Amino acid sequence: MTIVQAIKKPNEPFVFNEKRILLKEPLVLVFGNRYMLESEHIYAEVKDLFPNSHIVFGTTSGEIIDDSVLEGTVVLTAIEFKKSSVVIKRSNINDFKNNDYKLGESLMAEFPKENLKHLFIISEGSSVNGSALINGLEKVKNTGISLSGGLCGDDGRFERTLASYNENPKEGEIIAIGFYGETLEITSSNYGGWTxxxxxxxxxxxxxxxxxxxxxxxxxxxxxxxxxxxxxxxxxxxxxxxxxxxxxxxxxxxxxxxxxxxxxxxxxxxxxxxxxxxxxxxxMSSVDDIVSGAIHAAELAMKGRENNPELALLISCIGRKLVMDQRTEEEIEEVKSVIGNDTFISGFYSYGEMAPFSGQQECKLHNQTMTLTLFSE
Structure with missing residues (x-):
């Protein structure tokens, strides 16, 4: 897969980490501060950079790119798969009268099951019942399909979270990204470090x-x-x-x-x-416990992999960030040391994380964990 990344600061254009490569039909993940994603021009700006793309937005409580944790920015990761493809579906909690279980059932039913390897969820985080959403997804999910993701954040404000697919971000959205391909290797894990x-x-x-x-x-x-x-x-x-x-x-x-x-x-x-x-x-937890938990999460995600990961999506909890304070980047740096320096890293700090326990297939909603989803073709 080919991956390019960029960072946008307030009132500035996206700045790419290296010369921007022309991608044919990439998946573009855009994670950012809620105030910045409320801009009426944000979708058009990303669409102008990647005209033929699948663009998924989600608000954060802190943005993760490479081994850095940012605040008040937007981070962009564009992925072009060589042998694989994605199918993306969306729904809104208001369309189901806040019945998150039914929403999960309905959303999962929209995906063709043949060669579907993994479902990655970017969910609104203000009012959703994350465990009910997961239970609905799991009810109609085939055994061989893995599931991970997270709930969007809004820093420590808890006012409103936004997400979207191919439109400006809005409230109540649940985005599901289905990854298809025989050569895909996707593993996920989580671990906390709280006592x-x-x-x-x-x-x-x-x-x-x-x-x-x-x-x-x-x-x-x-x-x-x-x-x-x-x-x-x-x-x-x-x-x-x-x-x-x-x-x-x-x-x-x-x-x-x-x-x-x-x-x-x-x-x-x-x-x-x-x-x-x-x-x-x-x-409760300490900085050292949280860092140790992040290392263990990365080790679990790497366990048994046949190939080194090319992309890592990290979703960590805002609660961990509050405890870590000025040392927040340490957990990202330690994760990178485990998964390898050649792996592209993106993600965000969230209001909830989705991943199975180690050795289990069924996804659960977690809080206060570091969750990794690792991809290679």
Whole structure:
């Protein structure tokens, strides 16, 4: 595959990392700051650079390109496949009356299944129930098709996220990119690096991704008690203390980030489902733990690969970025050291990550993880 990359800063044109190569019909991934992607000219600008292309946009909580983490920019990665092809479908949560499970089912059903290797999802991140979306996709997905992706971000504002396919970015969009080809090798993985602490509690009342009660007490009140003064900074401060959710006794725990709170109803809205009866603990992390988690995620993605990756799409969580602060680039640098210096890297910091656990086929929604999807032809 042939890959070119570019960066756009405010009020400036795209600047390519090397001389721009003419690509015939590339997949163009454009990840950027929400304010910049709200420009009415952004689609036309990219289309002018790549007239015959598939252009996918998504807003971020930080942009990843090579081994750098940027803020307030737009990063562009254009990929021309030599032996493979892509099919892209889109849908909007408003068309399904916020039934994200049905949306996932419908979206997956649109893809021809022959030679489909992988589905990569760029989803709106403000109001979607990511786990319900994945469950819908998984219901009609063939066993041999892998799935990964992430939820768009909006820095730490949590106001609105945007995505689109071949049009200006807008709210509520779910974009699915299907990768086809016998010679494609695609692997994905995730890992966190967060540690549970404090008492384990039982979810006694919830509905989908809305959490009402823990141990029969209002969950939001209990959570605010743990946060102390940081409760005044909710929902942003919740990114530093996500929840570990164990749905079944022998299952892998899932990390859930609080996307928003409802003080009037005394509830917490999480990025994915939190079923009643699940066991919950608070989590915390350190810079070193997060870096170690990123290294392990990269090692898992490389495990068993026959070919070195040519492209790596990295989706990491905004919560990790907040903990890392000035050292955020360290996790990207360590990932690059594992996957190789010749691999093109792109991606973004998100409100949620999609990938299977190591050794498993079924995709899950994660928070606070580093997720990699590696491609080669």
């Amino acid at each position: 549970p602490f404090g008492p384990e509690r039982i979810i006694t009342k919830s509905e989908g991704n809305v959490l009402f009660e823990l141990d029969g007490k209002p969950a939001l009140d209990l959570y605010k008690t743990y946060l102390g003064e940081k409760a005044n900074e909710l929902p942003k401060s919740a990114l530093l203390y996500p929840l570990s959710v164990r749905i079944e006794e022998d299952s892998e725990p899932l990390v859930r980030t609080i996307l928003n709170i409802d003080n009037d109803k005394n509830t917490m809205i999480l990025a994915g489902d939190v079923p009643e009866g699940s066991k919950v603990q608070l989590m």
